[in-house]
Amino acid sequence: xxTTELTxxxxxxxxxxxxxxxxxxxxxxHLGLTGTKKxxxxxxxxxxxVIVEGRRINSCLTLACMHDGDEITTIEGLGEPGNLSxxxxxxxxHDGFQCGYCTPGQICSATAMIEEAKAGWPSFVSDDLxxxxxxxxxxxxxxxxxxxxxxxAYPNIVNAIRQVAGGKS
Amino acid sequence: MKPFSYARANxxxxxxxxxxxxxxxxxxxxxxxxxxKLEVMAPDRLVDINRLDLDAISETEDGGLRIGALxxxxxxxAHVRVRQVYPVLSRAILAGASGQLRNxxxxxxxxxxxxxxxxxxxxxxxxxxREPGSGCQALQxxxxxxxxxxxxxxxxxxxxxxMAVAMTALDVAVEIESAAGEVRLVPxxxxxxxPGDHPEKDNILEAGxxxxxxxxxxxxxxxxxxxxxxxxxxxxxxxxxxxxxxEMDGDRIASAALAxxxxxxxxxxxxxxxxxxxxxxxxxxxxxxxxxQLLAExxxxxxxxxxxxxxxxxxxxxxxxxxxEGAAA
Numbered sequence: 001x002x003t004t005e006l007t008x009x010x011x012x013x014x015x016x017x018x019x020x021x022x023x024x025x026x027x028x029x030h031l032g033l034t035g036t037k038k039x040x041x042x043x044x045x046x047x048x049x050v051i052v053e054g055r056r057i058n059s060c061l062t063l064a065c066m067h068d069g070d071e072i073t074t075i076e077g078l079g080e081p082g083n084l085s086x087x088x089x090x091x092x093x094h095d096g097f098q099c100g101y102c103t104p105g106q107i108c109s110a111t112a113m114i115e116e117a118k119a120g121w122p123s124f125v126s127d128d129l130x131x132x133x134x135x136x137x138x139x140x141x142x143x144x145x146x147x148x149x150x151x152x153a154y155p156n157i158v159n160a161i162r163q164v165a166g167g168k169s
Numbered sequence: 170m171k172p173f174s175y176a177r178a179n180x181x182x183x184x185x186x187x188x189x190x191x192x193x194x195x196x197x198x199x200x201x202x203x204x205x206k207l208e209v210m211a212p213d214r215l216v217d218i219n220r221l222d223l224d225a226i227s228e229t230e231d232g233g234l235r236i237g238a239l240x241x242x243x244x245x246x247a248h249v250r251v252r253q254v255y256p257v258l259s260r261a262i263l264a265g266a267s268g269q270l271r272n273x274x275x276x277x278x279x280x281x282x283x284x285x286x287x288x289x290x291x292x293x294x295x296x297x298x299r300e301p302g303s304g305c306q307a308l309q310x311x312x313x314x315x316x317x318x319x320x321x322x323x324x325x326x327x328x329x330x331x332m333a334v335a336m337t338a339l340d341v342a343v344e345i346e347s348a349a350g351e352v353r354l355v356p357x358x359x360x361x362x363x364p365g366d367h368p369e370k371d372n373i374l375e376a377g378x379x380x381x382x383x384x385x386x387x388x389x390x391x392x393x394x395x396x397x398x399x400x401x402x403x404x405x406x407x408x409x410x411x412x413x414x415x416e417m418d419g420d421r422i423a424s425a426a427l428a429x430x431x432x433x434x435x436x437x438x439x440x441x442x443x444x445x446x447x448x449x450x451x452x453x454x455x456x457x458x459x460x461x462q463l464l465a466e467x468x469x470x471x472x473x474x475x476x477x478x479x480x481x482x483x484x485x486x487x488x489x490x491x492x493x494e495g496a497a498a
Contacts, residue, residue, distance in 0.1 A: 019172075019173060019174065020170045020172065020173070022202070026336055028392050041206065042206065043199055043203060043269070043270060046267065046269060049269055050260070055241075055243070055272040055273075056269050057269050057272050057273045058199070058266060058269045058270065058273070060200050061198060061199045061270075061273065062198055062199075062201060062273065063175070063195075063198065063202065065175055065217075065340075066195070066217055066219060067199065069393045076342060081200060097234070105445075109268070109269065112268075113268060114410035116243075116268065119247070120247070121243070121246075121247045122246070122247070122252065122259065122263065123263055124263040124264050124403065126263075129252040129253075129259055130252070137224070139242065140364075141403070142402075142403050143268055145267055145268075145402075145403035146266070146267020146268050146270065146404060146406040147267075
């Protein structure tokens with residue numbers, strides 16, 4: 001058993017868990033934060049995306065015990081009914097989902113992705129490695145390629161993200 | 170996942186001595202934990218090296234860059250000097266994986282990532298890389314993603330990464346510290362190995378060895394290009410990729426450093442191809458001869474036969490782009 005201190009959505013938790021427990025399982029099964037979803041459990045679908053120390057990662061591909069002292073933000077920490085984050089509201093306004101299972105991962109991923117773009121990070125489709133001025137639909141799609149949507153709500157997901165990122169279609 | 174003990178390394182000496190005693194390093198963990206969940210890998214002990222002081226990028230005395238082994242793929246690709254001076258490296262890293270994975274994956278870990286051969290991943294199948302002596306199912310099976318160069322009867326798996334392909338064209342050196350505390354530099358082109366009779370060994374690391382950094386040479390002249398061909402537009406491994414650093418002198422090729430991914434058990438570099446190009450005026454016939462040279466020993470295994478024609482086209486397209494008039498340095 002490993003003892004790990006995690007700060008999740010601003011609240012400190014002391015976790016006692018087997019070394020094999022992933023951050024994803026710690027959030028869902030030990031801390032009861034079931035907004036973060038388990039899709040493939042192999043880093044291929046992005047449903048488990050959370051923000052750790054400001055960076056989006058796949059919570060299924062990291063051990064909880066590796067994150068002693070880390071600050072973690074999950075979908076529950078971004079907003080709540082009556083007080084939605086800009087992206088949460090945009091996903092509702094643009095109908096950026098069908099079944100909704102991938103949505104928490106999409107929103108956590110997009111939240112951090114917008115910050116990456118603001119910091120000037122280029123992507124594979126950026127013509128200039130200095131980074132894009134605005135996020136085109138092509139840029140949004142490339143930067144969100146780690147989040148799959150089996151309902152294929154992609155057009156509306158891109159619309160929602162573009163609205164918040166201030167890009168042009 | 171099989172049970173394992175977990176310990177955090179206090180310093181490099183602690184890390185290497187634990188590894189010399191059969192423990193396995195974990196850094197980003199994006200490949201290792203995937204393989205542990207499938208029980209393709211089942212280490213008894215993990216040593217977490219994430220808190221070691223290996224996450225800096227600094228300039229070297231000769232104007233190159235030293236990239237710490239724990240620098241994330243995202244940070245390396247976004248580093249201003251990497252973008253400006255070694256764009257082929259930024260492009261290659263950005264061509265790989267997803268934003269989430271690049272945030273977690275490290276420079277050292279990326280070098281050590283394992284093949285994506287389907288049979289290596291499937292513990293119900295024989296695989297000489299996973300279980301030495303058990304056989305190779307890929308030889309007679311589905312082998313679309315497999316090697317056409319440098320393979321053996323024991324293994325036709327490929328090294329799957331992008332970053333190391335660009336590093337191979339850039340002549341990067343890998344800095345390794347042994348359990349005895351000795352530091353050595355290994356050219357990245359000698360870091361990965363061909364499968365031969367021992368495909369279980371991906372690279373030249375010995376027990377206890379810790380990658381501490383990669384060293385980029387002083388700025389290189391010429392145009393830098395990374396081209397990747399894959400089965401979908403993003404977030405897929407290369408069927409064929411190519412990193413090129415090509416310098417022109419007037420209307421002739423002054424130098425060419427070419428490395429290929431997705432073709433072999435290691436990033437592939439063929440000096441005979443480069444020698445054939447140097448001093449020549451670029452034209453289609455020359456590029457055709459370069460492709461003939463590169464693919465002289467190429468062999469398909471059925472589903473991957475197309476890679477021979479594909480690689481020829483990638484080589485010609487990249488060389489055409491790299492040498493066209495007005496090509497900026």
